Amino acid sequence: MEFSPWVLFTDIGLISLLLLVGTIIRAKVKFVQRLFLPASIIAGLLGLLLGPNGIGILPFSGQIGTYPGILIAIIFGTLPLLSPRIDWNAIKTRVGSMWSYSQLAMLLMWGAGLLFALVLINPFWDNLHDGFGLLLAGGFVGGHGTAAALGDTFAQNGWEEARDLAMTSATVGIISAITIGILFIKRGSAKGHTSFLASFDELPDELRTGLIPHESRKKSLTDTVSSISIDPYIFHIAIVSIIAMGGYYLSKLGVMLLPSVAIPAFSLAFLVGLFVKKILTSTNTEKYVSTDVINRLSGSATDVLVAFGIASISISVVMDYAVPLIMLFVFGLVYAYIFFAIMSKRFFPEYWFEKGIFTWGWTTGTVAMGMALLRIVDPEAKSKTLDDYGLAYIPIAPVEILLITFAPLLVLNSQGYLFVGITFVGGLIIYLMAVKYKWLVRTQKN
Numbered sequence: 001m002e003f004s005p006w007v008l009f010t011d012i013g014l015i016s017l018l019l020l021v022g023t024i025i026r027a028k029v030k031f032v033q034r035l036f037l038p039a040s041i042i043a044g045l046l047g048l049l050l051g052p053n054g055i056g057i058l059p060f061s062g063q064i065g066t067y068p069g070i071l072i073a074i075i076f077g078t079l080p081l082l083s084p085r086i087d088w089n090a091i092k093t094r095v096g097s098m099w100s101y102s103q104l105a106m107l108l109m110w111g112a113g114l115l116f117a118l119v120l121i122n123p124f125w126d127n128l129h130d131g132f133g134l135l136l137a138g139g140f141v142g143g144h145g146t147a148a149a150l151g152d153t154f155a156q157n158g159w160e161e162a163r164d165l166a167m168t169s170a171t172v173g174i175i176s177a178i179t180i181g182i183l184f185i186k187r188g189s190a191k192g193h194t195s196f197l198a199s200f201d202e203l204p205d206e207l208r209t210g211l212i213p214h215e216s217r218k219k220s221l222t223d224t225v226s227s228i229s230i231d232p233y234i235f236h237i238a239i240v241s242i243i244a245m246g247g248y249y250l251s252k253l254g255v256m257l258l259p260s261v262a263i264p265a266f267s268l269a270f271l272v273g274l275f276v277k278k279i280l281t282s283t284n285t286e287k288y289v290s291t292d293v294i295n296r297l298s299g300s301a302t303d304v305l306v307a308f309g310i311a312s313i314s315i316s317v318v319m320d321y322a323v324p325l326i327m328l329f330v331f332g333l334v335y336a337y338i339f340f341a342i343m344s345k346r347f348f349p350e351y352w353f354e355k356g357i358f359t360w361g362w363t364t365g366t367v368a369m370g371m372a373l374l375r376i377v378d379p380e381a382k383s384k385t386l387d388d389y390g391l392a393y394i395p396i397a398p399v400e401i402l403l404i405t406f407a408p409l410l411v412l413n414s415q416g417y418l419f420v421g422i423t424f425v426g427g428l429i430i431y432l433m434a435v436k437y438k439w440l441v442r443t444q445k446n
Contacts, residue, residue: 007061014058015307018043022307027209036178036372039210040303041171044310051311065163065312068148069265070244071305075145076401077243077269078298080277082291083394096439098355098385099392100430101347103399105339105363107430109332110137110403111423116331118416121324128324129159131411135325136332138404139169143366144306146170146404149266153408156264164317165325167309172329177365180333181357181373184340193353194377220292236293239276246272267405336363346440351383358385 022042026032032042050057051064117133131154138150147166154162188194206212225235247269254268280286318325337360344356354377361370367389374385381387410419434440 003061003063007063010059011061011064011067011308014060015043015047015064015304015311018046018058018311019303019307021046023210027211033208034182035175036182036369037175038303038306038368040306041174041310043307044171047307047311048313048315053312053314060311064308068144068163068167068305068309068312069152071301071308072145072148072152073244073247073266073269074240074301075298075305076149076266077247077273078240078294079270079397080273081239081280081289081294082298083277083397095388095392096434096437097347098388099395100434100439101339101343101355102359102389102392103396104343104427104430104434105336105359106137106141106396106400107403107423108427109141109335109363110134110407111420111427112335113137113328113332114407114411114416115420117324117328118420121327125324129154129162130414130416131159131162131408132165132324133328133416134407134411135162135166135169136328138166139171140173140332140336140364141362142170142400142404143174144170144309145302146400148305148309149264149404150408152266153264154412157408157412161314161317161321163312164314165321167313168318168325169329170306171310171313173332174365174369176329176333177361177369178372180364181360181369182376184357184360185373185376188353188357188377195351195354196378196380196382220296221290222293224288224290224293232290233293236290236297239289240294240297243272243276244269264405267401270401333364336360339363347434349441351378351385354378354383355385355388358389 019039022039025042026037026039047058047060047064048054051060052058052062113136114131114133117136118130122128122130122132134150135147137146139147142150144167147170148163151163151166154166185194206216222232225232244265247265247267250268250272251265277286280289340356340360340363344352344359348355354374357377358370358374361367361373371386374383378385407419410416431440
């Protein structure tokens with residue numbers, strides 16, 4: 001089928017249908033509610049089953065694997081517009097433990113995952129790409145957005161299967177985050193590790209069903225411009241689209257100037273977003289850009305990316321890599337468990353379980369999965385886990401961008417072990433800082 005605007009429209013219509021079906025399933029099916037599976041995951045699995053890579057009922061085009069690469073540029077381009085100014089003093093004095101713990105978990109998973117594959121997987125499988133180990137952190141720590149970015153970078157450099165494998169990693173991670181996380185919560189509550197645990201049946205209906213009743217809905221700031229001039233949503237979509245487009249054209253320009261160094265569009269979209277943020281701040285027009293609307297646009301792009309990403313997975317490719325993938329995923333789950341069950345006790349003398357289970361959620365799935373698990377064990381947010389993480393993530397975000405951008409580039413230039421060394425040295429520095437500033441304790445308080 002020749003690709004046309006109507007084909008694009010059909011793809012969007014089909015994925016929209018699946019997203020609505022996923023929402024209904026989440027609202028009505030008790031088993032799915034207990035798994036906390038997002039509607040986007042359900043939609044993606046249905047698209048995989050019913051689409052061209054499954055039984056072929058839904059007529060998706062061959063471009064559905066390309067859409068995530070566009071959507072990730074939108075998501076990364078919005079990050080600077082959503083980030084507050086960094087308060088280094090608050091990070092040092094209040095959330096040093098959360099920052100060092102979270103930064104270590106992220107940084108070392110990238111390095112350790114690649115090292116594990118280079119030493120224990122790649123030598124035993126012929127023609128396995130040197131970047132195979134990066135799929136672990138790309139899918140687990142990063143989620144489907146990072147998986148799309150990583151897979152797209154490798155695909156542009158000849159490893160086409162990377163897209164399917166990265167999306168598989170993210171899907172396995174997010175399902176593991178919830179299913180195993182709930183088992184940890186049940187076991188932790190039985191042993192008295194939880195500080196304020198609410199049972200699943202006592203949780204608000206909106207957390208289980210995904211549907212918010214009228215009395216619980218929150219108002220969001222949207223009308224920063226008058227609809228007489230331009231609709232507020234179109235105004236914000238225009239800003240976000242210009243940022244993403246700028247990243248794309250800068251990427252194309254970079255390929256023309258430096259053909260051997262292909263910087264992905266999503267990384268350059270982040271830089272364009274920083275530039276736009278600077279313009280808005282300098283001209284005192286930042287107040288006309290609603291972070292509520294930008295956040296909703298970013299969230300919407302993420303949902304569509306997840307659905308398209310899962311639906312585009314080639315099952316045959318995944319089966320070809322089944323054994324090394326299982327080995328990589330088992331290593332990743334063990335790694336995340338060590339941070340949850342052991343390291344969290346050293347960094348957080350108080351509320352270690354609550355902060356650890358939140359970290360388990362985002363180191364295997366996404367921050368949203370971590371939040372879902374946290375709401376079960378800390379429904380009133382007394383542990384201040386989200387407050388601390390939100391502040392700690394401000395300096396973590398640039399590091400994440402650098403990892404996603406340069407990890408595949410170093411591997412593609414046969415510098416995989418150099419990347420491993422950089423992550424381990426960085427991890428050691430963070431660990432020493434945690435010891436110096438007493439963000440980490442040697443023994444656990446009873």
